[in-house]
Amino acid sequence: MRHPSLSRRSRRAAAALTVSLVVAGTAVACGPEDNGAESGDGNARPRQGGTLTVLNSDPQQDFDPARLYTSGGGNVPSLVFRTLTTRNREDGAAGSKVVPDLATDTGTPNEDATVWTYTLKEGLKYEDGKAITSADIKYGIERSFAAELSGGAPYLRDWLIGGADYAGPYKDKGKGLDSIETPDDRTIVFHLNKPEGEFPYLATQTQFAPVPKAADTGTEYEKHPVSSGPYKVVENQNDGERLVLERNEHWSAKTDEERKAYPDKIDVRSGLDSSVINQRLSSSQGADAAAVTTDTNLGPAELAKVTGDKELAARVGTGHFGYTDYIAFNPKVKPFDDPEVRQAIAYAVDRTSVINAAGGSSLAEPATTYLPNQKSFGYTAYDHFPAGDSGNPAKARELLKKAGYEKGITVTLTHSNAQDFETGPEIATALQDALGKAGITVKLKGLEDNDYSDTIHDVKTEPGFFLAHWGADWPSGGPFLAPIFDGRQIVKDGANFNTGFLNDRAVNDEIDAINKLTDLDAAAKRWGALDKKIGEQALTVPLFHPVYKRLYGKDVKNVVISDWTGVLDISQVAVK
Template sequence: MNSRCWPRRPSSPRAAQEGHRHEIRGTPVSSGPYKVVKNTGDGEHVVLARNENWSEKTDKERHAYPDTVDVRSGLDSSVINQRLSTGSGADAAAVTTDTNLGPAELAQIGNDQELRKRVGTGHFGYTTYLAFNPKVKPFGNPKVRQAISYAINRQSVINAAGGSSLAEPATTFLPPQKSFGYTPYDLFPAGKTGNPAKAKELLKEAGYKNGLTLTLTHSTAKNFETSPDVATAVQEALAKAGITVKLAGLEDNDYKDKTHSIKDEPGLFIGHWGADWPSGGPFLAPIFDGRQIVKDAYNFNHAQLDDPAVNHEIDEINKLTDLDAAARRWGALDKKIGEQALSVPLFHPVYKRLYGKDVKNIVISDWDGVLDISQVAVK
């Protein structure tokens, strides 16, 4: 049996076309089911074969179903999905580890019953949100932040992100997976389409009975996370609550530099965060632990929150060895921080992956959204 896959890696077309051949350097250690037998273009084309020194008897978590795995990188996502869709020749036994289907591709697949059967669904511990910087007026006023929370139309935001097949509404900062400590809550219930009446009421209490004008910073990159479409959906929702939003679109690198700078951070921007491992710690600590505020480099604590009670609770949870108990505490802390309205969770992404017609055992991780290649087999 043979299986082929194309993990998606950043690579320019020139690099993909003009990569130089490199033989395997040294003697790489293979402790798993496969070993490297060919490496061309310094990782652009890698062939793996069974590792005769590995035994499933001592490693129950992984398997060695295909005889060989042929890995290609540097291919455009549209090319990958087209080849998987056609499924001719060796492509019939191909998978992609992390190339998503977009809205247009999903619409096309929706009309093909056979292709619909070959779409795997997964989630990533990831949240897209509106980030407030309370150091910038008027975001130091919690009623203004609460008003914006009530005004958000999550249905329009999800539509802008690609639709309900690719995004799920978020009212919690933690993603909806047990390992993160997910605890359902909705502190500023806006329903599916927003609650502009409640937002106007809070604005009046905050001293803005005639509304106010804000600037929303976002990336101009065409991605589902911080795209102009998502920013426009936020703009339209807030307008119904009497909030005029001016959009400040920045090239992606400029956007990252500005939003992660203590000195230059805007008062309102679209943020996003993903976990490094399946726990509430890598989600809440970098964003809300005051000791992780970085003044002279990339800062991720957008609210510059330095609450001793929050910091202490993070330390206490990190001492726990009972993962279930820790998860419950992370969920409770998420809700406690959420009461301060320092961010507005918008949505959690859903990943759709197409795979070859001769492939089975498709498992997509529910915390990193990547296909588990150790489970894949060929029919």
Template sequence: MRRTSVISRRVAAASVSLVLASGVAACAGPKDESAGGAGDGKARKGGTLTVLNSDPQSDFDPARLYTSGGGNVPSLVFRTLTTRNREAGAEGAKVVPDLATDLGKPSKNATVWTYTLKKGLKYEDGTPITSADIKYGVERSFAAELSGGAPYLRDWLIGGDKYQGPYKDKGGLDSIETPDDYTIVFHLNKPEGEFPFLATQTQFTPVPKAKDKGAKYEEHPLSSGPYKVVKNENDGERLTLERNKHWSEEVDDERKAYPDKIDVRSGLDPAVINQRLSASQGVDATALTTDTNLGPAELAKVSGDKELASRVGTGHFGYINYLAFNPEVKPFDDPKVRQAISYAVDRSSVVNAAGGSSLAIPATTYLPPQDSFGYTKYDHFPAGKSGNAKKAKELLADAGYEDGLEITLTHSNAKDFETSPEIATALQDALKKAGITLKLKGLEDNDYKEKIHTAKTTPGFFLAHWGADWPSGGPFLAPIFDGRQIVKEGAGNYNYAFLDDASVNKEIDEINKLTDLDAAAKRWGALDKKIGEQSVTVPLFNPVYKQLHGKGIKNVVISDWTGVLDISQIAVK
């Protein structure tokens, strides 16, 4: 469940292309050697790739990283049981084996998953990778000293809710068995057909117990990937990666590892990053970013320059921006009021406030428009392009508000396109046409997050967003609509509508039993449509991300899993 604002600057949902100003699109997959650069255009090994990012690459420890599909930079060093398919577009939203020989063998009820490791896997020091190392890597992610990773293992593994990690509980987790060096077995509390997706998380990175240095392990984690860390300055502010000579492409079908060296510079100002990539001089000619996007003004400037436009990558990722209701606060306890607002919304003005049609796609479904999520098209409260004020007024009258209604919309004052004052103002103007006076309540970002995630302080009406930890309906719908995930005390609640529908909860359980991911996707789509009828959210838009890269970058691949340039495929020669 990606919950932080980091995603707001990184990724979004549906198809991928490299967009040119002339309107021609081209996107080179891993085997297409025609992207970027001079000469014959073929991607070759060698050179240095520079990564310019605004988000700090801190806590570079597989236990502490909250990534899906192995992330980007981490995926160069940390291999996992499974990983994302390193192809462009929808094909890249599939899960494939990594350290394991397959996606895992489930028991009949999907509560036991067995993995077999490939032969010939080695660390950067030449020692073999074993199943015991993966078990230990998972176990250390439970340690309080190494907090920050995804929470699923604590919830899914038998005994995970009580386990405190290997530094305190010396016996280890009995729910993970390693009968031999190549076999690892996971015992779960309940059926989880999407365990192959979970196994892409960096917590499944092998860590040899003898080399574990606790919180200091991040300074030089032992590499299982094509690159090793040779320098980590100021907690990830600058990472220098060089080839791991013991990595072999014979046992890694996904990573290309073209550059000899990768220089990762983090914590940079976004404007500076885009300026450097635009100029593309010196080392910046072979540079890219995985977290800094072009804003509306920057995109307009770039689009007017054919050469710059040819270096803009367009990415989509599973993400939704929406209006959230708390039905425990009046008047949002009345479905007719919620439906009236749904009809009154002007998505065209919202899209414009989010940066225009190049940066946002209007949405009427909660699930993003990707097959992997089970996207099922629906629009229960058709508002058209500019809102249906007439229908909204009729519903308000039925609810007893013939003379209109005054409500408050809470939003963050952070200057991003998700919960920004600009989007709030666009909604204010649209709802006014339907007789709804919208008062805006802007909060500092930390205060906003604390209020919406704490049950006792959740506003009645506010701007919200959600991004997927992997491309499936499971981590998208369950955290928001499963009544058993409501957190009533303290922070950490994401079911803002406090929806506790027995039929929804049951269907979530039934889908989780499915190990056929395509069949599960169809069920998630149907469930999304069913939940949508209750008007507990108003989907607004799916963001689109535009990122510049240097003129010497080759082999551009952007998948629907991450929505950003895949470093593992990039060549600079």
């Protein structure tokens, strides 16, 4: 999946070198590299009150818990929708942990992790003062299966017994999913069709937010969803173009250790041009002094301008999100069916030039592993095809000769025409230049963005050599490796992400074995080992992990950016 908080349009704007101080919501290259924990007033003592303004490019559309990803919208949904579990609201790596939210703990599994039981905290209430019950959570999940409310995370359909054939409560005549039991108002039990040790992560998704059946208005629910969090929706204009949130008087901090809820009001204004957002944040005048943005990144030109401004440099947050940009191969297309050809390309890559094309070392970190370089993913360092900083063309030529291409080869690299730092022309050109030094002549084939995505994710049209990227739905190796390398997830009649068509029994079995583990630290180590093993096949060439820089207004306090989302956590911000 793409980074949910960094839109395609935002990335294009961030990469543009001609924009004037476009801080579109992230912050500064010369700023501190510690997630803003000691930057300027960002850590001044917070107080309650005031209005926080959120300036974003993309509208907060479909504001319905059934249709959202938890991390979507730069943390805005979690201000209104509480879930069984949530992310730990702390800086950096500490923020990669899953913690209780509506539930008393992160869940109790049976012996093989096919049954998970949760108990709700006492005293939980909606914005109207009514009690939140386990039946409300069950109903909230069931309505996410309705076709008209699609868009959320797909895991429940795959994991819950009966989920694959369930069509939602509007068609089941009140029967509901038998695999979700609510023996009393505070207990909810999930029955899965396979072991899933990472179910506590899944329970952070907004589909686990409670929805009172009597208040459900179907597709109209997004206009005024019933809040279980510290804020309620008082205004929703033009499908999320402007979203105004005010305090939910029935929310109690005693039941919520994660959300600080300092501001009295949060005004989310979206659909704005990136340059406008960044100029407003840099000027920080009037209400914009208490403003942030969560969906646009600083580009190289913006960083260069901010570098010389001490005041702006102090208002920067740095975020890391589990994300990898890489070269993908289709081994069914010659010459990429030959492992030595794939290895030769891996050796020929000049990561320094790729990093420069991605905006420089402040915006991208070189990658030789598929998993992101964070402990929660199980990061295990390896470099099977060491190319150094600038490539190893001699080794690449040697491998090509062994493969029967002594005079070199000519290949076509498919990329997006979008002007972004991930899969666009700049990255493609950098690779073209580097591979040319190894006798690999690269022809570039650029496709318009939508056509590009459709082409590379269709087994019938997937090219042999193209740029790709992947981000995890939660900070673990599971949602990173399984969609890309589990042979049972090859999709022949829809969007396919196993681009290397790997269907290795040993890999599939190891994925199943890890999924049984409820010790997430132990699971992480196994994911890292599996990544290292798969990497030997050179089905992908990792290039870099992006870094997110975000500027915030001068009156913004208590800046927290976790490695779970990589964006400033609105639930922690104060403006006084």
